Amino acid sequence: MEESLPLSVIHVNKSLLFINRLHTLFHSIALSFLFYYRLTFFFQHSKTIQTPFLPYFLVFSSEIILSFIWFLDQAFRWNPITRSVFPERLPENNKLPNIDVFICTADPTKEPTLDVMNTVLSAMAMDYPHEKLHVYVSDDGGSSITLNGMKEAWRFAKWWLPFCTRYRILCRCPEAYFSDSENEREDFSENVEFVTDKSMVKQKYEAFKESIMRVKRDTIGITGQNHASVIEVIQENNSGDEIEQVKLPLLVYVSREKKPSRPHNFKAGALNVLYRVSAVISNSPYILVLDCDMFCSEPNSARQAMCFHLDPKISPSLAFVQFPQKFHNISINDIYDSQYRSAYKVLWQGMDGLQGPLLSGTGFYMKRESLYGSYKTKDTDFEVQEYVGKSNEFIKSLKQNSIPNLVTVGNALPIEETLLLASCNYENGTKWGKEVGFLYGTVCEDVHTGIMLNCNGWNSVFCDPPKPQFLGNSTTNLNDLLIQGLRWSSGLLENGLVNICPLINCPLRRMSLLHRFCLANITSFPLYCLPLWCFALVPQICLLSGTPLYPKVSEPFFFVFAFIYVSAQVKFLLEVLSTGGTFRKFIIEQRMWMMRTITCHLYGLLDCLMKEFGLREASFMPTNKVKDEEQTMLYQSDKYDFRTSNMFLVPMVSLMIINIFCFISGIYRVMCLGELDKMFIQLFLMGYIIFVNYPIIEGIVIRKDKGRISTSVFVTSNVLATIITCALYPLLKKV
Ligand SMILES: O=c1ccn([C@@H]2O[C@H](COP(=O)(O)OP(=O)(O)O[C@H]3O[C@H](CO)[C@@H](O)[C@H](O)[C@H]3O)[C@@H](O)[C@H]2O)c(=O)[nH]1
Numbered sequence: 001m002e003e004s005l006p007l008s009v010i011h012v013n014k015s016l017l018f019i020n021r022l023h024t025l026f027h028s029i030a031l032s033f034l035f036y037y038r039l040t041f042f043f044q045h046s047k048t049i050q051t052p053f054l055p056y057f058l059v060f061s062s063e064i065i066l067s068f069i070w071f072l073d074q075a076f077r078w079n080p081i082t083r084s085v086f087p088e089r090l091p092e093n094n095k096l097p098n099i100d101v102f103i104c105t106a107d108p109t110k111e112p113t114l115d116v117m118n119t120v121l122s123a124m125a126m127d128y129p130h131e132k133l134h135v136y137v138s139d140d141g142g143s144s145i146t147l148n149g150m151k152e153a154w155r156f157a158k159w160w161l162p163f164c165t166r167y168r169i170l171c172r173c174p175e176a177y178f179s180d181s182e183n184e185r186e187d188f189s190e191n192v193e194f195v196t197d198k199s200m201v202k203q204k205y206e207a208f209k210e211s212i213m214r215v216k217r218d219t220i221g222i223t224g225q226n227h228a229s230v231i232e233v234i235q236e237n238n239s240g241d242e243i244e245q246v247k248l249p250l251l252v253y254v255s256r257e258k259k260p261s262r263p264h265n266f267k268a269g270a271l272n273v274l275y276r277v278s279a280v281i282s283n284s285p286y287i288l289v290l291d292c293d294m295f296c297s298e299p300n301s302a303r304q305a306m307c308f309h310l311d312p313k314i315s316p317s318l319a320f321v322q323f324p325q326k327f328h329n330i331s332i333n334d335i336y337d338s339q340y341r342s343a344y345k346v347l348w349q350g351m352d353g354l355q356g357p358l359l360s361g362t363g364f365y366m367k368r369e370s371l372y373g374s375y376k377t378k379d380t381d382f383e384v385q386e387y388v389g390k391s392n393e394f395i396k397s398l399k400q401n402s403i404p405n406l407v408t409v410g411n412a413l414p415i416e417e418t419l420l421l422a423s424c425n426y427e428n429g430t431k432w433g434k435e436v437g438f439l440y441g442t443v444c445e446d447v448h449t450g451i452m453l454n455c456n457g458w459n460s461v462f463c464d465p466p467k468p469q470f471l472g473n474s475t476t477n478l479n480d481l482l483i484q485g486l487r488w489s490s491g492l493l494e495n496g497l498v499n500i501c502p503l504i505n506c507p508l509r510r511m512s513l514l515h516r517f518c519l520a521n522i523t524s525f526p527l528y529c530l531p532l533w534c535f536a537l538v539p540q541i542c543l544l545s546g547t548p549l550y551p552k553v554s555e556p557f558f559f560v561f562a563f564i565y566v567s568a569q570v571k572f573l574l575e576v577l578s579t580g581g582t583f584r585k586f587i588i589e590q591r592m593w594m595m596r597t598i599t600c601h602l603y604g605l606l607d608c609l610m611k612e613f614g615l616r617e618a619s620f621m622p623t624n625k626v627k628d629e630e631q632t633m634l635y636q637s638d639k640y641d642f643r644t645s646n647m648f649l650v651p652m653v654s655l656m657i658i659n660i661f662c663f664i665s666g667i668y669r670v671m672c673l674g675e676l677d678k679m680f681i682q683l684f685l686m687g688y689i690i691f692v693n694y695p696i697i698e699g700i701v702i703r704k705d706k707g708r709i710s711t712s713v714f715v716t717s718n719v720l721a722t723i724i725t726c727a728l729y730p731l732l733k734k735v
């Protein structure tokens with residue numbers, strides 16, 4: 001009886017589905033009227049040349065691009081689903097499969113060691129048989145600080161893990177646990193033994209913290225870009241500890257070899273080294289990947305993921321179970337939309353109803369086998385070596401089909417072999433990063449790898465339980481956010497335009513059309529920058545010269561445009577409200593969309609093109625994770641921190657100046673020349689842009705704090721705005 005109960009169920013919100021499809025239908029009809037209107041204009045235009053051609057052409061092209069991306073976007077809304085899991089129905093502990101946990105860190109100055117170790121500890125303390133967990137940390141910085149931190153973490157784990165298990169602690173990240181009193185379980189808070197144990201463990205934690213803080217920078221001779229491979233299994237150093245023997249998960253430090261002359265392929269390169277090294281040590285059939293800033297906040301994710309991986313109906317084609325990225329450092333109003341609401345509350349659910357969500361870089365349980373590529377089709381040993389490299393131990397691990405090499409900790413570990421597997425030259429002439437493992441050639445290795453898996457016929461599952469299983473650090477200032485956004489848009493475009501174009505390059509039988517649309521949408525949405533730049537400039541400058549680009553209010557086609565605007569806004573508002581947002585969030589998300597699109601998506605596009613033409617090298621700048629008091633204060637009081645480079649700020653401010661200037665001139669025209677009927681839509685567009693981006697005006701005019709927009713930026717932006725206006729005005733009027 002027990003056996004027949006499902007491990008997971010799917011929920012479909014029928015009314016949501018109905019509303020979505022109805023909206024798609026009506027909105028598409030309205031868009032076809034819009035196209036009809038524009039095309040008839042071009043048709044008539046060729047006969048009567050009164051109005052300039054260029055602005056119409058630009059606006060119409062922008063409308064086509066926007067509609068195209070909107071159309072692809074509807075695939076996410078077609079069949080959204082959610083899932084629930086029943087981990088209590090899993091087989092007993094000794095029948096559960098082994099799991100290897102991969103944690104990546106790159107730079108101890110940008111990624112504080114204490115935080116990284118908290119991630120390590122939270123993963124070691126998961127509610128899963130400890131002998132079945134193996135935690136591997138990749139240190140791309142090759143820093144003794146990290147290695148030392150892991151030794152300290154290991155010592156502390158001997159106290160932390162038994163404490164978590166004994167009292168069934170919910171939050172297993174020590175820092176989060178000790179800084180939040182709400183983490184206590186009701187049933188123990190009165191218990192005397194618990195209280196003494198807790199204070200004892202807390203003391204140990206303080207000591208652990210101090211020992212990490214105490215370590216001075218001791219990295220003379222090695223730098224992040226130049227060091228030999230180091231692999232060390234963190235072990236008992238029987239220092240006569242008074243504590244009883246506790247079984248801890250295996251903990252391994254891995255720092256791959258790096259040479260300045262050799263490309264190291266960023267995080268994907270690091271993950272592939274962990275993938276090989278772990279194959280000859282533990283070779284677990286499942287892999288959990290975590291960024292160093294993303295800790296396990298609840299201990300159950302492994303069991304929840306197993307509800308899919310061990311389900312005979314889902315498992316055969318299942319590559320990975322993705323959990324959403326959720327963040328612990330987000331303020332109530334979330335002024336930067338740092339939580340990426342739409343991705344993890346709308347898009348991933350939508351893809352889950354098709355072939356499964358995209359790989360999101362962290363918080364996923366991957367089936368080891370899914371990254372083998374087509375190794376099974378290779379016949380001779382020679383072919384296999386050409387494919388995955390020369391390590392016989394590694395090749396053996398593939399054949400063993402996930403039987404662990406290591407059963408008990410303390411066996412002689414193949415360290416020599418692992419050093420070879422972590423060396424720079426190992427991948428020479430093989431298919432690593434092209435067909436095997438995580439893919440190279442992009443700074444969005446996650447999306448790229450996910451798409452490749454889909455193309456090879458693998459599926460994925462989105463698991464978003466009510467309580468967040470993983471909590472990370474999101475970007476909470478404009479500078480970090482825009483730098484990260486630039487990297488993403490450049491990487492995504494690279495995926496979409498260059499590496500694998502999802503619309504064209506996947507075998508049809510392996511991927512449905514709708515899923516293809518989703519992938520195409522995700523990899524091409526940075527192209528939004530083209531229409532948005534156009535809508536931020538062309539109608540504005542045309543208003544100055546009195547060129548109307550839209551139908552008059554008194555014409556019937558006015559209602560087509562009005563309908564499109566209102567229907568898009570209402571649909572979006574409903575979506576925000578129904579996924580836990582507020583009206584304010586609805587405005588904030590539009591603002592961030594505009595700010596990101598105007599700046600980082602444009603630069604991302606340029607970056608991608610330059611990389612394509614060999615003018616620039618790919619770079620992965622890790623996001624800053626060090627907290628800054630002042631910046632946090634601005635963030636918590638909902639003030640934008642405009643301290644970012646001029647490259648980002650000046651275009652934003654210039655466009656705002658142009659919009660305000662044209663809006664005022666527009667009002668004048670309306671008053672003096674009575675052109676409201678003719679110019680209403682253009683005037684409205686400017687009003688809308690100014691209203692949504694009001695904080696920029698505040699940053700220039702009202703604010704006095706350090707995060708405001710400085711006078712020099714304002715002056716530079718004015719110069720740029722004047723140049724743009726003077727250049728475009730005659731062009732848009734005459735051509
Ligand atoms: O050369 C590198 C660069 C980065 N990392 C690690 O990669 C992770 C992600 O880097 P982070 O700076 O935190 O970037 P984010 O923009 O926050 O990361 C998002 O975007 C990345 C792709 O651009 C994904 O890999 C991540 O999972 C996703 O959270 C971190 O653990 C880094 O330590 C490395 O190991 N080696």
Ligand SMILES: [Mn+2]
Nearest residue numbers: 291293473623
């Ligand atoms: Mn991160």
